Amino acid sequence: MSRYAEVVLGLPLTKTFTYVIPEICRDLVKVGSRVLVPFHRREITGFVVGLKSRKKGEDFELKDIREVLDDEPVFSEEFLSFTKEFSTASFCSWGEMLQAALPPSYVPKSRVKMSLSEEGEKAIQNDSLDKEEKEIIKLLRKGTYTRTHIKRKIKQKNLSAVLARLERRGLVLRQSDLKKMRRRVEKEIDLTPVQLEMDFSLDEEIRKASGIISESLGRNIFLPFYLYASRHKRETIYFDLIKKILNIRKRVLFLVPEIRLTASLQEKFTKKLGENVALLHSQLTAKQRESEWERIRTGRADVVVGPRSAILSPLTNIGLIILDDEHDESYLQKENPSYDARRGALLRAKQFSSLLISGSSIPSVEAYFLAKRLGYLVEIKEEAADRKVEILREKAGKRIVEERLIREIGQRLSGKKPDPVIIFFNRRGYVSFVICPCCRYIPRCERCDVTMSFHKKEGKLLCHYCGFSSPKMHTCPECWGKLVFGKSFGIEVVEEELKSRFPGKRIVCFDSDRVRTRKDQEEILSRFGEKKIDILLGTQFLAHQDNIPPVSTVVILYPEIFLTLPDFRASQKTFQTVSQMTNCLAKEGDPRLFIQTSNPEHYSIRHAAFDDYGCFYDQEIKYRRLMNYPPFSRLAEILLTGENLRTLARESRKIFSCVKEQDSPIETWGPALASVSRIRGKFRVQVVLKSKKKRALDRALLKSLERVKSRKTVFLHE
DNA sequence: AGCACGCCGACT
């Protein structure tokens, strides 16, 4: 019987910790169980990843596990080994990844809360308190709060000292609170044997593509495919394969970019595959999340559809992983634990010997290159979209909407039959900054290193990074000069311009500031479909919608905003965005695309406009080769964050010197401040490592990261 | 991540 448990914690620590298993729960603790453990004067949830009968070399007293939270482990051994590998490959903490794999309510943590003692109650009367102490006592009469909550409520500089003093005098007590959740556990069941009808009405090319992939179905080995085809054809193939997989009694993990999880998609899935589908998305309530999670774990769902986090769902017996819209950047989790669901899909498919199908009609050049070179590209050729394209040159910011475009739009709106137009422009707000003409003062966010955007409709200044807003300012607080608008205008300006040019027309602005709920989104889009809106104006937020009614005219204004990003994939992002914006163009009836840009020759804009992925790819891959960027090298972006810039500077230099010690050919850039050097009060310092040799880079990363103490996030590109 | 400990400047 094992006496010790090896436990990982949901903290940014690479270590595992050893705890003593108390006699009474020796046969209760299992690998994969959640346990409650004391940790540095706190009690937190840990995950048992191993059992052992003797401790190894720890020369201090080990602490006891406080409580075992599961009768039935939350993690299977195979899931543990997958997440271990995945977190290592992502350079993030295993414990944090495990924590992210569970519904949040499954991870109880004790927090030290402060409450008032009887003496404290009395102390208010006998007037033995100073002003600061009184303030705290008054707050605590209303309830018990955590220290951080008190700090937020009471703006005293030396708060922790005052609290300590009150505690010493016995007026204030510490309480540890812990909300534990009982898990309702049902028995695991086998795959529900549903015999799904095969669809023999598929056309030749689709049947062929599906055949190539499903040939290896019964073989139980890892095989990757890249499906380069239109959305419609991809979906047909996916469903065909899903049925085949379910018929051999295996399960399917279907990953989609965040935004595509709409009601329409849900309907499509349940219609085609029955009730055994679990759909995960960000708008599930805590309760729903728990029940879906348990449903998946116990095998009551045979297909799981979800965004990037679904790669961490407890699905077993996976026969197929689908990674649709592979190019989509939302597969990257940027917050800790940071990971790329695409990498996770590859690892999980490898580990469980399942098929992996990535698919897109505009693949990332990295994935396309690899698929071609390793021979797993399945391509269904498509005619380029039939559309008339006009690219107008206009200096960025000079004209809002080019005269010629106004005429074109006017023509469409004035005809006998209303012919609605969609216009894209990708900057929120009215202007991205306001400025005092006398002293050059520009209002900036208190907590982020960015200017405050001015939003005219809501009459406020808004930080686009942390959401902090302040009321509209008219005069400069420094010199009382009258503030004027900065030159980089946003979508509200475009809206104003259109309204003045087309009075009486129904113009609706679709951006994340105006359209808040899913209901609003669907309401506007359906109104647009009924031709009750003349011009639908939107940002990227509109482009992301997948159920936009097709139109015959799309206008894109200044898509080059992305090209100014300090990112080696800026062209690819531009290509993808423009492509996405053209998605809502009708296939028939003389569709027209207008682009107004200061950079009409740029290949990413041009090839996207003409729906020519091939040409874009050829040019982009040339540039990547020339500059030695991925896929021709491996590039790691290390981001250090913290409140203290000095510490960050020192820590980031450590990486630099550590890489130099490894005598392998690794290019380093930085350390440098990230392009937005501070977000939510935390500074951001960046170091980039680049190398042809993957192994060398991994080794250097591992070596240097273990020396760095600050919070770090690694983004890998290859 | 939190949370305590310990070392240097501005004040009762």
Place this chain on the structure above:
DNA sequence: GTCGGCGTGCTC
């Protein structure tokens, strides 16, 4: 002289 800020280090 002390108080209290904040950098540093540790957590089985």
